[in-house]
Structure formats: structure tokens, C-alpha cells
Amino acid sequence: MAKALAPSSAACVSTETEISDPFGHGQRAVEFLRALRHPKSRLPGRAFQLDPWQERIVRRIYGPRHPDGSRVVKTVVLLLPRGNRKTSLSASLALLHTFGPERVPGGEVISAASDRKQARIGFEEAIGIIHVTPPLKARMTLQEYRNRITNAKWRTFYEAISCDAGTQHGRTPAFVLADELHAWKKRDLWDVLKSGLVKSQGSLLVVATTAGRGQENIAHDIVDYARKVARGEIHDPATLPILFEADRDCDWTDEAIWHQVNPGLAHGYPDIEGLRQLAREARQRPGDREAFRQLNLNIWLDHSADPFVDMGIYDAGASPVDLEALQGEPCWLGVDLSSNGDLTCVVAAWRDGAEGYIVHPWFFCPKDNLRLRSERDGVPYVTWAERGFIDPTPGNVVDFRHVEQTIRDLCDRFDVREIAFDPHLARNMLNNLLEDGLPAVEMRQGWVTMAPAVKDLERAIIGRRLTHGGHPVLRWNFDNVAVQTDTAGNAMFHKGKSRDRIDGAVACAMAVARAAAGEARSVYESEEWAPEMMVL
Template sequence: MTVPIPTTFPAWIYDGSEIPDPFGRGEAAVSWLKALRHPKSRAARSVFQLDPWQERVVRRIYGPCRPDGTRIVKTVVLLLPRGNRKTSLCAALALLHTYGPERVNGGEVISAASDRKQARIALDEALGIIGVVPPIKQITAAQEYKNRIVNTRRRSFYEAISCDAGTQHGRTPVFVIADELHAWKKRDLWDVLKSGLVKTPGSLLIVATTAGRGQENIAHDIVEDARRVARGAVDDPSILPILFETAKEEDWRDEAVWRRVNPGLAHGYPDIEGLRQLAREGERRPGDREAFRQLNLNVWLDHSADPFVDMDVYDEGSAPVDLDALEGEPCWLGVDLSSNGDLTCIVAAWRDGEDGYIVHPWFFCPEDNLRTRAERDGVPYPLWAERGFITPTPGNVVDFRFVEDTIRDLCARFRVQEIAFDPHLARNTLNTLLEEGFPAVEMRQGWVTMAPAVKELERAVVGRRFIHGAHPVLRWNFENIAVHTDPAGNRMFHKGKSRDRIDGAVAGAMAVARAAAGDGGGSIYESDEWSPELMVL
């Protein structure tokens, strides 16, 4: 009998199961929210629309408590597609902690977003609600220049801030909304707010976001942890996962899928005809299709809108790579040297049986402004450097002498057959190594050489014959790939169309191609017939 895989879907929202509320905090929160008004509400007297699914969410956050009355839930991860009134709910919850029964005298309520414009959205929503609720309006002072609303009676305030973490140290928030976390390019503000929340007993964090792209970001880490809690793999009652998401393999055109992951559709939002129009456009335009899947169905995508390979298939090659065990095996190196802003990478490839490959990369980047580069690319270069996944070299460009020394070390350790370079930036390095007797060869980045290389690499990955050891920088490079296809169906990596770095993937394709062409015999420079001139392609 097949054992079903645990789902992350929040079935408790619909199953009518009892939600404990021993101290009545859940009931108090729901009653207060239902007493609000909303300027855009179509209901009688413009009452705030708290639909059944939203009411269940509120009760589940605030109802369950410990015997001493403290709330159990500390972090809520709300993954919700666009158009499901996430902003309205979060704005109302912010007011609940500023004016309602969850308020703390002098408490700081914060909504944080990736930029100033996004940060203002929830605040403006809250201001709209306040404007039509006279009892709250009478005790409110709006400090527009600070993006702040103050409860003048209780001295609590609600403030909207953006990812300018340098001015946010010293915060002591009681309630934080991390809005659209998938768009945060750096984690400084996240760390500041998280560390501030622990200063106050009973504080609450709500991560409210749509799905993002890629794995090297804060949002993916947080959502993946929430998935583990939802599946029961992690027992942490302080985290409440509310994950309305679609698996990659599900049919994005199926309206039943739309209704499952868009809880508001049962209540008239988002507009079903609007979704149908987006789906029709997605049938014709791949870019629009991917945006529809990500933003309206919450499919967590790879960076590239047209991925080279399915990254779930790529991840099947995550078995550890034992470099010591490979020391006696023939090895081929692909080297992609960088311009100022790119990574430099060496990838070693070994044959694995008749049609498979084992690879391992060595990455280099400039040491200067490492954190700035991390913010630019949206990836944790400092953490990767600390863990040995990338080597920073002194200065603001990669020092190719470090790369040359690494190649010499690899040739001393492994049975290197060839070292393939794109001659565009590697002429000096290539000539230096040739003069020293190393088997350096040119491998130009044109259709003639790279299209077969890309085809062989794709065949290996799709065939589950590509072992990479789950190296995080290499994975990031692979998910960034944009592919250009010519009229004959040949495919080649396109750096110009890629959002981010793909240098490791390029070097990997070069190494695999040379390994595929090699005969698996002894080291090429152990042969009496070898000469540097014969090795230039």
C-alpha cells in the first residue's frame, strides 16, 4: 500500500475542528475585528469583511494558550496568492495590536517591506479603516513624515518601515508583519526585527507573502521550515503554517486548483474572470504563464523563467561527493574566468559509469565589498565564504593567481586530463599553464562547441546521472540559466538573458563535454605524444 505524502494544505481551516480558546482571546480578537469598518466594504454599514476562512485563521492565532494565559503561537507563516485580501487582514491585525484587545501600552507595532512604497500599502489600508471608525479616529495621531499612527491614549503606535536596517537597531516590537518577504533582497532588517521581538513577552511575527523564486533567500528558508512543521516533520507549536500553495507538477489551468489555493474565491475575490484572462494569456506567453503560476497559484519557481532543467530533477543528484575516493580517477576541468562583477569557477568532472558524471566546483569572488555584492545578487556570499563554498580573493576583482594556484593543486591531487578555458578572458592564464606543461585547452563559447556541451549536460541531469553533492552556489547558478535555442533546436546558455550568475553552470558544461570526449585513459600529460599545440581546439 502506498503511504500518502503529508500535505502542507491547511485543512483545519475548513474541517470545522475545535480551536481551543481557554481564555477567550480568539473570540475577543474576532469580535473586535468584526466591529471595524472598511471604506471599500460593500456590506451593510461598511462592516469589515472577516470571511469564515479568515476568522478561523484569527481564532487559531490567538485562541490556543498555555495555562498561564500566554499565547502559544509566536510566528505565523501566511503564504497566500495575490488578490486574497492579505493586506486588509494584516492591516486589521496591526490595528488589533495598536488599539484592540491585543494592544500593549507603549507597544511598537511594525509592518516591514522590501521598499518604502510597499511598506506604505498596509499603513494606508489601516488609515482607511481608522477614517471610518470614529472611536479609533478620535484617539489617533497620524505622523505621516514617520509613516506612523499613534494611539494617543495608550501610547502604542503602528509604523511602516522598509529594508533600511541601519536605522532600525534598538527596536522593541510587540507585533511585526514581514510583508512580501520573497522580495527582500537582504536579511539585515529581518535579523534586527527578529532579535527585537524576543525582548517582549507575548510578541508575534506574521510573515505574509506570495511565493518567490529560487532558494537562496530568506523567504524560502522560512517557508521551507513552515512546510516541515505543516507535514509534521518538525514539532514546533509556536509556528503556525498557513500555506496555500500549488505543487510544480499540478495543472496550472485547472480551476479546481485555483479554488483550492485561493481561499477568497469562494467569497468573490480575486476576480475569477480576471484569473481566466491571465490563464489564457499564459497559454500564449511563457513569461506570463510563469508569473501566473507564481503570483496567483503560489508555485515557488526557479530563478529562470524558462529553466534549463527541472530543479527538482537536478536535486536528485545531491548525493555527497567523496573527493578522496576520486583521486585515482581521470578528471577533466572546466574553467570560467570572470569579468569584474561575475564569479570565477573551476568545475571538475569525473566519469560515473558509461553515461554519468560526478562534478565538484571551486568558486572565487572578489573579497572587497562582499556584503554589497551579496545585497546586489540577493545571495549570502559572506555565509558561503564562511562555510568554504566560495573563496574570496583580495581586491575588488578576482585575483587569477589564486585560480592558477588552485588548478596546480588540483592537477597535483587528481589525474587531470584536460583543463578547458574560454580564451576570451583566459589567454594569459592559459598560456602560463601551457608553458608549465599543464594540459590547458581552448574551448570557445560558440555554438559549435557549447551546444553539444549543453546537450550532454542536459542529458546527464535529466537522466539522473549527474552527481553534484548539493553544492549551494552551483545550484544557484543552475537555476539562473536562461537558454537560447536556434532554429535547428540547438540550445546554449545565454548569460545576457540570465538574471544572475551562471558561471558554475558554464564551467560544468565545459567539464562534462571534455569528459564525454575523453577516453577515460591515463593522464593526457603522461603520454609521449601530447603537445600543447595539439590541445588547442
């Protein structure tokens, strides 16, 4: 079965739920949209097609009001699969704030997208509607070179901008449409527009997007917050979640699920035969299957298209790790040293029962240009550093002296049995540690050593016997891992893309493999089990 629609989402589309509209603002918004025309409409007079599910969304946004008449809803998160006319609905809402009853004198209506091409799609949709709607066309001034439409009478303008358009500071938008937020590679424009909205009383933010991949992006943060509001975990009446998404474990071939998450199917869009053809092709091609699940069923996917493990199973090991309780316990370290701008990672592993493991990472990266590195990799390095998940070392490369000192500190703190290095970049550090009597060993990252290590790690994760504490950088590294398999079925890690970082996953595999080869009793073993171990 597909995931049931969240309560707030169901209220938007269910005809059984009454929507408050004490001042009639919901009704007048609907009437404005019904008066529009659309160049591709097949209805009489090219009338804009506002189907019941869309109408109820509009009423739910604009109807509910505070006693003073101000709108309750200030942020809308619309998660909708491809082909459900999200662009048309979004463009009509932008026109509602530019020419319709929601306009304000001198108001800025902004449509923002990931790049200029995507920004232009929504803008051209709005132009098409205006050209076939005479009252709007008579009041429109078009500036193509600026992607701007102006309502001269009210000095209101609608402008399409993109994340790659440079600075947008100084904006005071009354309405912002964040289009396909899942494709935004950095959050600079988001922060500027979000902060600008608070300058204008009664402003509205609409996030309209399909599902994305990975969790290290602004879209996942916003959608996940909306999910918590929908589930009642967060009380926020100003946020309206409209989330059409299937459960990641659903039967993606079940057409009943298609209809549940594609509200337009009941009205002829997207094309059901087209979906069936995509599904037939997806049965034979894994890449097409993942695209179908993401774009047509709105299932938020892992970052890697060929993942090492299901990240939902990996997340089962997010229970907190108590490092204080592990002090003095036998411990194995895996070290993956970086070249230039990559991450360096030290992972400690402790045995937890017969086949279980507890791991904790320490990440290092160059401190110089940390924000630029964040933009390059599309992850919040700055935030991670502020929260202590990454240790930035001075300079534009990782300071190996600092890493070595951290390893020495870990040896003082824990009962470290081995420190496993790939000798490629670690020769000096390895020799330094050996000279001081610390248990440094070589573990080359070739098929002979790493394939068994990957198997040990995979067995622990799938068996839900790996506890990692939910460390966000380590999770990102695992989410980036793709699997390369040889003719004998042995698996090795590799990056899905050149900019992906998997250093933490590699170090984790090294540490777990060395722990698997060692013999130690876990601090978490029960007292009932300990005597048996003594007898053996």
C-alpha cells in the same frame, strides 16, 4: 491534483478541527475584527468582512495558550496567492495590536515591506479602516510624513517602514508584519526586527507573502522552514504555517486547484472570471503562464523565467559527492575565469557509468566588499564563504594566482586528463600550466563548441545522470541560466539579468563536454559491469 494543505494549514481553515482557546483570547480577537469597518465593504454598515477561513486563522493565532496564559504562536507564515485580501487581514491584525485587546502600553507595531511604495499600501489600508471605524478614529493621531498612527491613550503606535529606509536598530516591536517577504532583496531589516522581537515578551511576527522565485533569498528560507514544520519534520509549536500553494507539477489550468489554493474564491474573491481570462492569455504566452503559476497559484518558481532545465529535476542529483573516493580517478576540469566582480569557477567532472557524470565546483570571488556584493546580487556570499562554498581571494578582483594554484593542487589530487579554458582571460594561466606539462586546452565559448557542450549537460541532467552534491552556489548559477536558441535549434547559456551569475553552469558544461569526449571507467561502476568493459 494540487498539493494537499499542510496539516497545520488545514487546521486553520477546516471547520472540523476544534481550536483551543482556554483564556478566550481567540474569541476577543475575532470580536475586535468584527467590530471594524472597511471603506470598500458591501456588508451592512460597511462591516469588516471576516470570512470563516480568516476567522479560523485568527483563532488559531491567538487562542492556544500555555498554562501561564502566554501565547503559543510567536511566528505566523502566511503564504497566500494574490487577490485573497491578505492586505486587509494583515492591516486588521496590526490594528488589533495598536488599538485592540492585544495592545501593550508603549508597544511598537511595525509593518515592514521591500520599499516605500509597498509599505504604504498596507498603511493606507489601515488608515482606511480607521476612518470608517469611529471608536478608532477618535483615538488616532496620524503622522503622515512618518507613516505612523498613534494610540495616544496607550502610547502604542503603528508604523510602516521599508528595507530602503536605512537603519532601524533600537526597535523593540511587539508586533511585526513582514509584508511580501519574497520581494525583499536583502535581509538586514529582517535581522534587525527579528532580533528586536525577543526584547518584548509576547511579541508576534507575521510573514504575509505570495510565492517568489529562486532559493537564495530570506523568503524561501522562512517558507521552507514553515513547510518542514507543517510536514512534522521539525517540531516547533511556536511557528504556525498557513501555506496555500499548489504543487509545481500540477495542471495549472484545473479550476479545482484554483479553488484549493485560493480560499477567498468561495466568498467571491479573487474574481473567477478574471482568473479565467489570465489563464486564457497564459496559454499563449509563457511569461504570463509563469506569472499566473507564481502569483495566483503560489508555486515557488525557479529564478530564470526561461530556465535551462527544471530545477526539480536538477535537484535529483543532489546525492553527496565523495571526493576521497574519486582520488586517482580520471578527471576533466572546466574553468570559467571572471572579469572584475564576477565569480570564477573551476568544475571537475568524472564519468559515472556509460552516460553519467559526477561534478564538483570550486568557486572564487573577491574578498573586498563581500557584503556589498552580496546585497548587489541578492545572495548570501558571506554565509557561503563561511561555509566553504566560496573561496574569497584578497583584493577587489579574483586573484588568478590563487586559482592557478588550486588547479595545480587538483592535478596532484586527481588524474586530470584535460583542463579546458576559454582563452579570452586565460592566456597567461594556460601558458603557465602548459609550460609545466599540465594538460591545458582551449575551449572557446562560442556556438561551435558550447552548443554541443550544453546538449551533453542537458542530456545528463534530464536523464538524472548528473550528480552534483547539491552545492548551493552551483545550484544558484544553474537557476540563473536562461537559454538562447539559434535557427538550427542549438542552445546556448545566457544570463537572465545583468546581475545574474552563471559562471559555475558554464564551467560545468565545459567539464562535462570534455569528460563526454574522453574515455574512462568510473569508480562507481559495479564489479559485474567491469569485465564486460574489459572484453569490449
